[in-house]
Amino acid sequence: MKPDELMQLAKEAMGHAYAPYSGFQVGAALLCADGTVYQGCNIENAAYSPTNCGERTAFFKAVYDGHRDFTAIAICGGMKGVITGLCTPCGVCRQVMREFCGSDFTIYMTDGSGAIQTRTLAELLPMSFSGEEHLL
16 A cells, blocks of 8 residues: 555544544554555543543454564645644554554555655664563
């Protein structure tokens, strides 16, 4: 799947966000190695800390369905469904990505201009901590 196609699915996922407190909607589209795509959106909570990001929603749906091999994720976000700037994954999402993905995992982001920025997980989470340390 091409990056722009994956990003289009992320934009579509923004429309499913539950963001009554911040108004900031996030959409994500996670590409599995077998070509399956899982979409996710942010789901807010009045207590804030139970809020779930769009990226983690996509990962958790995929893991529930038995997927563990991921290729890329597209992420976008903005106020009231309009992309208002570059939406990068938060630290918790980066760590969840690292749990299931290697350093070469691809992350696509857009600021709404039509351009897509591409980064690897290693670029966004250098010197990462993984479960591999516990498996020795």
